[in-house]
Amino acid sequence: MNEIKFQERIDAEKKIEPKDWMPDAYRKHLIRQISQHAHSEIIGMQPEGNWITRAPSLRAKMILLAKVQDEAGHGLYLYSACETLGISREELVKQLHDGKAKYSSIFNYPTLSWADMGAVGWLVDGAAIVNQVSLQRTSYGPYSRGMVKICKEESFHQRQGYEIMAEMAKGTPEQKAMAQDALNRFWWPSIMMFGPQDSDSPRTGNAMKWKIKRQTNDDLRQDFINKTVGQAELIGLTIPDTDLKWNAERGSYDFGEMDWDEFWSVVNGNGPCNKQRLAHHKKAHDEGKWVRDAAKAHAKKQEVVAN
Ligand code: 3HC
Numbered sequence: 001m002n003e004i005k006f007q008e009r010i011d012a013e014k015k016i017e018p019k020d021w022m023p024d025a026y027r028k029h030l031i032r033q034i035s036q037h038a039h040s041e042i043i044g045m046q047p048e049g050n051w052i053t054r055a056p057s058l059r060a061k062m063i064l065l066a067k068v069q070d071e072a073g074h075g076l077y078l079y080s081a082c083e084t085l086g087i088s089r090e091e092l093v094k095q096l097h098d099g100k101a102k103y104s105s106i107f108n109y110p111t112l113s114w115a116d117m118g119a120v121g122w123l124v125d126g127a128a129i130v131n132q133v134s135l136q137r138t139s140y141g142p143y144s145r146g147m148v149k150i151c152k153e154e155s156f157h158q159r160q161g162y163e164i165m166a167e168m169a170k171g172t173p174e175q176k177a178m179a180q181d182a183l184n185r186f187w188w189p190s191i192m193m194f195g196p197q198d199s200d201s202p203r204t205g206n207a208m209k210w211k212i213k214r215q216t217n218d219d220l221r222q223d224f225i226n227k228t229v230g231q232a233e234l235i236g237l238t239i240p241d242t243d244l245k246w247n248a249e250r251g252s253y254d255f256g257e258m259d260w261d262e263f264w265s266v267v268n269g270n271g272p273c274n275k276q277r278l279a280h281h282k283k284a285h286d287e288g289k290w291v292r293d294a295a296k297a298h299a300k301k302q303e304v305v306a307n
Helices: 004-010 024-043 046-050 056-082 088-095 114-135 143-167 173-194 204-209 217-234 260-270 274-287 288-307
Strands: 245-247 252-254
Touching: 024 046, 024 056, 024 088, 024 204, 024 274, 046 056, 046 114, 046 274, 056 088, 056 114, 056 143, 056 260, 088 274, 114 143, 114 173, 143 173, 173 217, 173 260, 217 252, 245 274, 274 288
Parallel strands: none
Antiparallel strands: 245 252
């Protein structure tokens, strides 16, 4: 197999499996994207985990607990998919800790009120659904199959978040103000999850050629905005973008200019919570070493017994 045959396979919509020949650049591109996706799922547990002990009811606590546990599982599927490309979990975590690997910018913003649990579920998981439904058709088999499983759970995440926002929006004036404040703080960082504009995206060219991505950053962002504006209006909340306007000709919403300085500053480690998120991950990783060692010792013992 060579690059020409490989591209023919991609163009024929054939999935690439771990044992198939693949160009090094395809393998490296996938390791970057899948590992950063996995890191995002795990780091994303922090902003929501922050509110589990402060949930306003037992029902709310159970829902949030289930959601945060789901995110851990999503991270597990994605790390496992990434390992099929020939890199170890230890190496992936080291790249995160050494600042060599990224995770989604959205998780570097603080969650200041219970309404933020609504905004995160509704907007962040809503954006993730748009992105991940598209990724179900990615060319790499293990990634594509992981996405199918993750998307099923993501819909529950988005609905529970929207339910929180809807409840608060029809609550007391203070509750509605809290929901609007959460929307104001999370709207722009949520649409930044789709990445830089296509014209500034160094990876999109190859990602589309190799069908790792099936839609571009701008297309997915537009799709999310078109889906979400009506949801805000339905519960009486206002999207914090004065340039937001339906464009009948395009059949889409026009929207305001994003703050790309803020975007790249957060992506490059200078967001409100970057340092805190990484410190927390490192502390949890170190404290969990005994569990990993015990699991390895048990596996080794099982091997000895089996042979
Ligand atoms: N935050 C952090 N880094 C970002 C970013 C963001 N919002 N947007 C782009 N980047 C990074 C890219 O990872 C890439 O980094 P690299 O060159 O070091 O690998 C660089 O900026 C250039 O961006 P590109 O658009 O050229 O890169 P991609 O083609 O990889 O597109 C992406 C970026 C759209 C995030 C794509 O990688 C992708 O679809 N990844 C899979 C989905 C994902 O990771 N989602 C993150 C959230 S997960 C989540 O929300 C879980 C849910 O359960 C809450």
